[in-house]
Amino acid sequence: MSTEVAEVVEKKSEPLFSKKNRKLITNPLDIDNPVTVQVLGICSALAVTTQMKPAMVMAIALTVVTASSNFIISIMRNSIPSRIRIIVQLAVVSLWVIMVDQVLKAYVYDIWKQLSVFIGLIITNCIVMGRLEAYAMGNKPGPSFLDGIGNGLGYGLILMIVAFFRELLGGGSIFGFKVFEAMGLDYKGNGLMLLPAGACVIVGVVIWVQRSINGYRETH
């Protein structure tokens, strides 16, 4: 009898960064990536990646929103009536989106203007809603928060890779720094990379490379 109780106590005091919870952060970076494996959040990934700076801001914004909403929803998860849970989730997400929006407007106005509608559209980003439904509604606040961070980073990682190639090939610069010019080379910008079609090609190549490295295959 006493041993059973001890076991339960042990489970409750699972440390925040246990092996299982660390997986919540590392999985979305590779085998469970929201963009390249689950193919979510594609439209913003194509829209904001022409340059690295806005892509990074967007990634941070999405990470903050996903993690915080995951946390809050997870706290509330037992008192949300399941029939209206989407509306409750939306209300929480919109709160965070508005806050992020205002902060960006106050501190990085230029980038906020570049990102324009896509900050507001985080509210409909499939990654945010997907994580709330799939994870936060059934797990404790701590792991939910980590899950949000992990998925935000997974999204951000792909965004940064795509933006790196788009900015480098399209404009010959990285974070606005003219790389080829600094090396004394004459670089002719590749117009295709500035179009959404170019981003689509790069996302495709990233998926190709990723799958040939980790051997992931879709199962039917």
Added chain:
Amino acid sequence: MKFLRNQLDKVKHQFEKGGKLEKYFYAYEAMDTFLFAPNTTNEVKGSQIRDAIDLKRLMMTVIIAMVPCLLFGIYNVGHQHFLAIGDAGATLGQKIGVGLWQVLPIVVVSYAVGLGIEFVFAIIRKHPVNEGFLVTGMLIPLVMPPDIPLWQVGVATAFAVIIGKEAFGGTGMNVVNVALTARAFLYFAYPTDISGDVWTYLGDAQVVAGFSGATPLSVAGDASTNGNNVIAALNSFGTGWNEGVFTLQNMFLGFRPGSIGETSTLMCLIGGLILIATGTGSWKIIVSVFGGAYAMGLLLNLVGSTPYTQLPAYYHLVIGGLAFGAVFMATDPVTAAQTETGKWVYGLLIGMFTVLIRNFNPAYPEGIMLAILFMNVFAPLIDYVVVSANKKRRLQRATV
């Protein structure tokens, strides 16, 4: 011949199992079968007849069909060059010399880059080198402007072969035409080098007074925008230095600026005849592309309001790259519709979209490239509809 055979046999053992260069066996095999018909025979059981026409010979037939376009293209590049610099006395030899000087490097770059990538993928994926690139490598130079920078040809070829073909699994698996993928890549990546006044090779020479490198399509588009009669604009173009370059007859013969291989409708038709006579290309697609363009031209003549739409429908068949696209691009057996009814629909829609784009999209003077790529994507859907309709029809007839 004997010498080549001996040389190949001499190094063969190194590539066979256990040999030093075992990894590169497929590279060796590609060279071997490129030079000689494979001497493999069937097993005793089963079918005893094997035609020597394998994929490689088939591809060579297409290349032979392209030779008239290529030769004329080489001549025409030189011809346009000397017209542009006002040297009317240039001999045939000089013109061909200039043409070769411009065109050959493009062909070499296209083949070198494309085949290099094919070999690398064949070795990594351990399969024989496919022959698909033989035709693509010749098509790419033919759809380029004569003064395209060579590095752009290389980049476009690499993009087309890797993204357009190898990503989908190699020869025979591509969704869209590989050569057109290369051209579309340049079209969107480096628009300034493949549109506008780039269609004539000028070199360092001073151009003649009043020179304009415009193509008939851009002349027609401009005339229409300004509300002028398109035919009059075409006929009066080039006064002073290149009289009558855009008359109907001249455009049919191909003595006009444009991509290397596309200018001459006549040469494309000769190529088309070779393809049809050898059974390599589908005559249904070729005919229906021309038919679709003509029909759309007639329809626009009836209902259109701008001067461009009043251009006689047969003009659409000889200007731009319609003939080249219809004969060599649309008939690509991998990306075209496979069903016989589907081929008619596929071709007709290509022709109609081409003329529609020419008329109504001022950003894209020529529509054949986009029309073919677009219909490539829809070809499986067309086939699906045709097959389903056939199934439905036969089910109704069934009495069980």
